[in-house]
Amino acid sequence: MSVFGLVPVRVEVVQEGSRKSLRLRKGDRIDDLLEKLGINRETVLVRLNNKVCVEEEILREGDKVEIIKAISGG
Amino acid sequence: MQRCDRCSEDAVYLRRYSGQRMCSEHFLNYFEEKVVKTIKKEKMLQRGDKVGVGVSGGKDSLTTLHMLKNLQEDLDLEVHAIAVDEGVKGYRADTLGAAKNFCSREKIPLHVVSFKAGLGFTLDEVHKKRSPCAYCGVFRRKLLNETGIKLGLDKLATGHNLDDEVQAIMMNYISGDVERIARYGSGDGKGGFVKRIKPLAEMPEKEVALYALLWDLGASFAECPYAGGTLRSKVRDWINALEKDHPGIKFSILAGSRKMQPLLRNAASKELKKCEKCGAPSSGSVCKACLLLEEINLKGNETLI
Numbered sequence: 001m002s003v004f005g006l007v008p009v010r011v012e013v014v015q016e017g018s019r020k021s022l023r024l025r026k027g028d029r030i031d032d033l034l035e036k037l038g039i040n041r042e043t044v045l046v047r048l049n050n051k052v053c054v055e056e057e058i059l060r061e062g063d064k065v066e067i068i069k070a071i072s073g074g
Numbered sequence: 075m076q077r078c079d080r081c082s083e084d085a086v087y088l089r090r091y092s093g094q095r096m097c098s099e100h101f102l103n104y105f106e107e108k109v110v111k112t113i114k115k116e117k118m119l120q121r122g123d124k125v126g127v128g129v130s131g132g133k134d135s136l137t138t139l140h141m142l143k144n145l146q147e148d149l150d151l152e153v154h155a156i157a158v159d160e161g162v163k164g165y166r167a168d169t170l171g172a173a174k175n176f177c178s179r180e181k182i183p184l185h186v187v188s189f190k191a192g193l194g195f196t197l198d199e200v201h202k203k204r205s206p207c208a209y210c211g212v213f214r215r216k217l218l219n220e221t222g223i224k225l226g227l228d229k230l231a232t233g234h235n236l237d238d239e240v241q242a243i244m245m246n247y248i249s250g251d252v253e254r255i256a257r258y259g260s261g262d263g264k265g266g267f268v269k270r271i272k273p274l275a276e277m278p279e280k281e282v283a284l285y286a287l288l289w290d291l292g293a294s295f296a297e298c299p300y301a302g303g304t305l306r307s308k309v310r311d312w313i314n315a316l317e318k319d320h321p322g323i324k325f326s327i328l329a330g331s332r333k334m335q336p337l338l339r340n341a342a343s344k345e346l347k348k349c350e351k352c353g354a355p356s357s358g359s360v361c362k363a364c365l366l367l368e369e370i371n372l373k374g375n376e377t378l379i
Contacts, residue, residue, distance in 0.1 A: 051086075
């Protein structure tokens with residue numbers, strides 16, 4: 001726990017073939033993660049631990065989040 | 075996990091404009107019912123129709139093909155797929171592969187036409203004079219229509235979704251093209267055009283992507299390398315930013331445009347003529363495809379007046 005009383009949560013994010021580990025606040029949802037990454041939720045689908053889910057899901061320690069681009073051009 | 079509003083299964087989709095959460099099964103049911111409703115409402119299909127679907131191998135076209143294939147028996151349809159290979163290296167081969175796999179699995183005849191064979195050049199070879207999108211849409215429509223006529227199709231279906239429709243409407247407003255706004259979506263099959271239908275016109279792009287993913291249609295999610303930085307991509311980002319804060323705005327834009335079209339058609343639309351060069355229907359004396367072909371065939375620093 002940080003001095004501000006916040007508990008960090010570490011999640012693995014997979015996007016367009018790249019993987020990264022990100023630290024979020026406890027209670028953060030997928031919406032919050034997308035916001036932090038500058039991604040409009042209207043443009044993506046998300047798999048949480050290999051299952052398609054809604055962006056309201058709360059993220060937990062060790063979760064794997066796969067962000068799939070839902071819009072295309074051309 | 076968040077639950078479906080209609081059963082106890084995990085939710086896979088929150089439809090923000092209605093606030094409804096859906097599990098996989100209820101989402102698929104909702105999607106298919108709505109597409110069928112759109113087809114009936116707009117009288118897109120008649121029993122026994124020979125229908126061609128323009129396919130790229132992406133989620134929109136494969137979803138359209140999947141839907142029509144499922145309606146084939148009920149409506150006694152003859153379904154064909156037509157793919158246009160523009161010749162974009164590192165992109166089209168992958169998406170065409172997805173189209174070929176799908177058609178082979180579903181036993182749907184696939185007809186592949188290419189810019190190279192049909193027009194004498196690839197998009198990669200000619201795009202330097204203008205934005206590639208200026209050529210691509212015009213020539214794709216030309217080749218699809220010509221192939222549709224050769225195959226004797228009654229209808230030509232494309233995978234245009236709600237987002238595509240709304241982007242086109244806003245782009246026409248932005249460029250002040252009142253005639254095109256009036257004409258848009260009225261591919262009525264007159265004067266040398268195979269009647270065009272868009273079964274996904276009322277389905278948001280995100281829902282089409284989810285449908286293709288849940289059905290595991292094997293669609294390619296690749297993006298055309300020429301798509302970035304275009305007016306369309308800017309309009310797309312702008313509309314999605316509005317939709318995020320005001321769910322349902324895409325439907326409002328489509329509905330508003332449909333209400334205005336009858337008024338605009340009376341006030342601004344011109345009768346279609348026959349292109350002097352190729353005989354295709356055209357709003358001017360020479361069609362856009364022939365104007366672009368003439369431009370491509372100019373030498374060096376010549377310009378078309």
